[in-house]
Amino acid sequence: MKKSFLFILLLTVVRIFSQVTPDQNQGLVKDPFFSNPNPNTEASKKVQHRHSDTAGVSPDKYEGNMVFSGNVVFEHQGSVLTADEVVFYQKENFLKAIGNVVLTTADGNRITAEEMEYDGNTQRGIARRNVVLTDPKQTIKTETLYYDKIPNTAYFNTGGTIYSNDGSVMYTKAATYYLNSKMIDFIGRSNIETDKYTIISDNIKTNQNTGVSDFFGPTTIRSKENPINYVYTEQGTNNSKTGESFLNKNSRIHYNGKILTGDKLYFNKTTGFGKGTGNVKLDDPKQNRYIIGGYGEVYEKKDSAMVTDKPYLVKVLTKDSVYMSAEKFLSFQKPDSANALKKKSFLRAYRKVRIFKTDMQGRADSLSFNETDGEMHLMRKPILWMGVKQITGDEIRIYSDPEKEITDSIRVLGNAFAISKADSLNLKDEFNQIKSKNMIVYLKNNTIDIAKAVGNAQAITYADDTNQKTKEVTRIGVALSTCGEIVAGFIERKLENVDCNIGANSDIYPMSKISKDERFFKDFNWNTKDRPQKWRDIFLDTPNYPETVYQSDNSLFERADAERKKLEEKNKPKTPVRVKK
Numbered sequence: 001m002k003k004s005f006l007f008i009l010l011l012t013v014v015r016i017f018s019q020v021t022p023d024q025n026q027g028l029v030k031d032p033f034f035s036n037p038n039p040n041t042e043a044s045k046k047v048q049h050r051h052s053d054t055a056g057v058s059p060d061k062y063e064g065n066m067v068f069s070g071n072v073v074f075e076h077q078g079s080v081l082t083a084d085e086v087v088f089y090q091k092e093n094f095l096k097a098i099g100n101v102v103l104t105t106a107d108g109n110r111i112t113a114e115e116m117e118y119d120g121n122t123q124r125g126i127a128r129r130n131v132v133l134t135d136p137k138q139t140i141k142t143e144t145l146y147y148d149k150i151p152n153t154a155y156f157n158t159g160g161t162i163y164s165n166d167g168s169v170m171y172t173k174a175a176t177y178y179l180n181s182k183m184i185d186f187i188g189r190s191n192i193e194t195d196k197y198t199i200i201s202d203n204i205k206t207n208q209n210t211g212v213s214d215f216f217g218p219t220t221i222r223s224k225e226n227p228i229n230y231v232y233t234e235q236g237t238n239n240s241k242t243g244e245s246f247l248n249k250n251s252r253i254h255y256n257g258k259i260l261t262g263d264k265l266y267f268n269k270t271t272g273f274g275k276g277t278g279n280v281k282l283d284d285p286k287q288n289r290y291i292i293g294g295y296g297e298v299y300e301k302k303d304s305a306m307v308t309d310k311p312y313l314v315k316v317l318t319k320d321s322v323y324m325s326a327e328k329f330l331s332f333q334k335p336d337s338a339n340a341l342k343k344k345s346f347l348r349a350y351r352k353v354r355i356f357k358t359d360m361q362g363r364a365d366s367l368s369f370n371e372t373d374g375e376m377h378l379m380r381k382p383i384l385w386m387g388v389k390q391i392t393g394d395e396i397r398i399y400s401d402p403e404k405e406i407t408d409s410i411r412v413l414g415n416a417f418a419i420s421k422a423d424s425l426n427l428k429d430e431f432n433q434i435k436s437k438n439m440i441v442y443l444k445n446n447t448i449d450i451a452k453a454v455g456n457a458q459a460i461t462y463a464d465d466t467n468q469k470t471k472e473v474t475r476i477g478v479a480l481s482t483c484g485e486i487v488a489g490f491i492e493r494k495l496e497n498v499d500c501n502i503g504a505n506s507d508i509y510p511m512s513k514i515s516k517d518e519r520f521f522k523d524f525n526w527n528t529k530d531r532p533q534k535w536r537d538i539f540l541d542t543p544n545y546p547e548t549v550y551q552s553d554n555s556l557f558e559r560a561d562a563e564r565k566k567l568e569e570k571n572k573p574k575t576p577v578r579v580k581k
Contacts, residue, residue, distance in 0.1 A: 028063065028089050033146050036122040046093055047076045047120040052086070062087045062096075072097070076120050078106030079149065083116070093120035101127065103147075109135045109179055111147060111154075123149035131156075137182050137208040138164040152179040157187075164208065168194040168240065182208035194240065197269060198222045211241040221245060223269070229255050229300060231267050243270035255300040256333070259283040262296065272300030282307050282331065287345050287371050289315040291329050303343070304332035312538060313349075317405045320358050325538040326367070327351035336372075344372035353378070354538035359446055360407070361385045361532045364396070374400035374408075384410070385531050388421035389448060391441070392525075406446050412439040418451055419526055422462040429550035433460045433521055434486055448490050457486040460519060461498050463508050478514050481506035512559070516552060 049055075053070025061067070065087055072086045074095060084099030094117070101116040103125060114129035125147040133140040133147075133154055142160035147153075154177045162170035162184065172190035177183075184206045192199035192206070192213070202217030215236050222230035235249035247253075247265040253274045261283070262276025280296035282305050283289075294309025307329045315322040326349035336342040347369040355362035365380030378384065378396040385391075394414030400407045412418075416439035422430035437455030441448055453459070459481040465474045484502025500506045509518075528548045537543040 028092050028094060030092075030094070030119070031117065031126055033126060034094075034117075034119045034122055034124055036124070044093060044121040044123070045077055046090075047074055047088070047095060047118070049073075049088065050075050050080075063089075065089050076118070077123070077149075080104045081116070081118060094118070095120075103127070105149065105152075105179075107152070107179070109133065111145065113145070125149075133177070135179060135182075136165070138162050140177060153177065154179065166194075166211070166240065168192055170206075184208065195224070196243075197224055199238065211239055213238045213240065221269070226256075228257065231265075231269075233265070242268070244268050253298060255298055256303050257284070257286055258298070258305065258331075259285075260296055260298050260305070272302075274298045274300070280307060280309075284331065284345070287315070288317070289313065289347075289371070291331070293329070302332065304330065306330050310539075313347075319405070321535075323356045323535040323538050324349065324367075325352070325354045344370065346370055346372075352541060354532060354540075356532040356535045356538050359386065362396075363530060363532075372402070374402040376400070383527060383530070386448065388424040390419045390526060391439075392417045393439070407443050409443060410441040412441075414438070416453065417521075417523070418453075419524070427548070427550050429516075429552045430462055431460075431520070431524070431526060432462060432488075433524065434458070434488060435521060436486065450490070451488040453486040453488075455484070456482075457484060457500075458482050458521070459486050459488070459498055459500070460521065461488075475511060477508050477510040478519055479506055479508045480514075480518075 049068060050073040052068035052072040055066060055068045057064055057066055068086045068088065069084065072083050074081045074086060074088075081095075081097060081101070081103045083097035083101040085097070087096040089095065097116040097118070099114065101113045103111040103116060103118070111125075111127050111131065111133045113127035113131040116125055116127045118125040127145040127147065129143060131142050131145040133145060140154070140156070140160055140162050142156040143158040144156060146155040155175070157174035159173050160171075160175060162172075162175070164170070170184070170186070170190065170192045172186045172188065174187040175190070176185045176187070178185075186201070186204040186206070189200070189202055190204050192204070199213070199219065199221050201215050201219035204213050204215055204219070206213040215233060215238070218232075218234055219236065220230055220232050221238060231245055231247065231251070231253050233245075233247035233249060233251040236245060236247040236251060238245045245267045247267070251261065251265045253260040253265055253267050253276070255272070255274070259282070260274060260276055260280070262280040263278030265274065265276045267274035275295070275297045277295055280293050282291040282296055282298070291307045291311055291313045293307040293311030296305065296307040298305040308327065311326065311329050313322075313324040313329060315324075328350045330348040332346050333343040334346065336344050347367075349367040349369075351365060353362075353364045353367045362378055362382065362384045364378035364382035367379070368377040369375070376398040378398070382396040383390065383392045384396055384398075391410065391412060393412035393416040395412070397411040397413070398407060399409045399411070414437065416436050418434045418439060418441070420432045422428070422432050434451060434453050434457070436453030436457040439451065439453045442450045442452075459479070461479045461481070463476040463479050465476050466472070467474070479498065481498060481500045481504070483500040483504040483506070487499045487501065529545045530542045531545070532538055532543060533545065
């Protein structure tokens with residue numbers, strides 16, 4: 001009996017609840033954007049209806065709230081909203097506007113859309129479909145715009161285009177616009193297009209009043225006139241009014257195929273002037289050359305650059321590299337006189353030039369280098385070393401083949417003086433020497449082949465004789481030559497023959513008949529302490545290596561001279577002795 005009663009009671013409860021239908025009016029459902037985490041302490045004013053052609057309530061539509069149609073006008077704290085139709089949720093102080101919606105704020109900003117929701121309590125609005133925000137600085141177009149009147153901000157994340165009054169156009173996925181300060185905070189990858197350049201950045205903040213944009217992520221500013229010229233940074237500032245960019249992190253200036261990097265960079269897109277400080281590097285990929293220093297400048301329109309503050313240069317070759325230092329480097333390009341469409345690359349180095357290459361080292365006060373043609377001039381007390389050979393003069397010119405990366409010839413202008421070790425396998429102080437007004441040295445496979453001295457030519461050379469059977473080399477003596485022109489031939493880096501032409505005067509003196517002093521020109525200076533022996537020596541005014549000590553052998557001459565003196569004494573006529581009477 002008890003179980004039957006409980007079963008009947010359960011059926012009754014089920015039937016009662018099954019007859020209850022859900023409430024058809026769920027009330028107003030707002031977007032989470034309208035929730036105000038910091039509501040005003042003061043009571044919000046009610047949204048005011050100012051005009052409409054018709055008004056009424058439809059119980060089966062809009063949850064029974066008032067609907068205004070035809071030239072509808074609402075006002076709220078200085079802002080005016082117009083639309084074709086407005087649903088007003090009076091209790092919630094909330095409205096939905098449909099068709100030709102226009103919201104004009106108290107400060108004159110204007111938002112148009114196909115639809116809009118507005119909350120009078122939070123003073124926030126959401127505009128949808130063909131949204132356009134217009135203020136005195138620009139026009140923003142997007143599909144959904146979130147507007148907050150209290151901080152006076154507008155936000156969108158549906159992609160938008162911003163047309164600035166200065167002619168620039170901005171594209172971004174999401175952005176927040178601060179209408180009071182006219183600051184736009186772009187979120188994610190964004191583009192700014194101007195008539196002169198394009199900016200692409202992962203994070204931009206732009207002030208429309210000042211024209212200043214701050215970058216907080218990978219950013220590229222590219223020239224439209226010459227797209228290969230652009231600026232890259234991961235943190236910096238750009239002023240659209242002055243064309244100036246200040247770049248502070250992982251930054252590069254790309255101009256005319258060259259790249260300037262540094263800890264901090266500055267570039268003016270209007271003038272084409274840029275500069276860098278701290279770990280500056282000027283890279284020229286076309287010339288396989290870069291310059292590193294503490295400070296650098298570039299001039300885009302002149303296609304030139306300067307690097308100072310302990311700079312050094314590295315020119316990368318296929319099998320070797322050239323290292324060079326100076327107090328200042330200048331790099332520039334000029335049109336090729338033979339082809340105006342091509343440019344030639346030039347380099348200048350000033351004060352304390354130091355050069356290191358595996359098979360050639362040099363020093364000079366200044367340098368001029370035509371990189372395109374491979375012509376280098378060393379000026380003011382230049383000195384050049386090649387193996388066991390040394391060349392000095394008023395000016396040294398080196399001619400190379402840039403394609404083959406080999407040196408063809410060397411010209412010495414004024415006070416030419418070439419010195420080579422007579423035998424590189426010993427430490428005897430025996431040196432072949434050639435002096436003249438000018439000199440040209442021809443090279444083969446980067447080694448000296450022929451040296452031609454022209455003008456008041458003089459030579460001191462060691463003469464040897466080779467036994468054809470035993471191949472033993474016997475020192476014959478030393479040749480002293482003076483003539484108008486001297487041609488010296490080298491075989492396997494060793495002086496083999498010397499031809500004296502034009503007014504030739506050449507004599508060979510046995511070692512017993514030529515003193516040590518006569519075997520050297522008065523201005524002989526075999527410089528080993530200043531010669532760079534490794535590439536890092538270019539940073540020193542002089543490596544100041546210990547002078548190589550050579551063994552001097554003057555024994556044959558001294559013995560022969562002693563014998564000559566004895567003979568002279570012996571052959572002297574005897575003076576008769578007078579006897580007093």
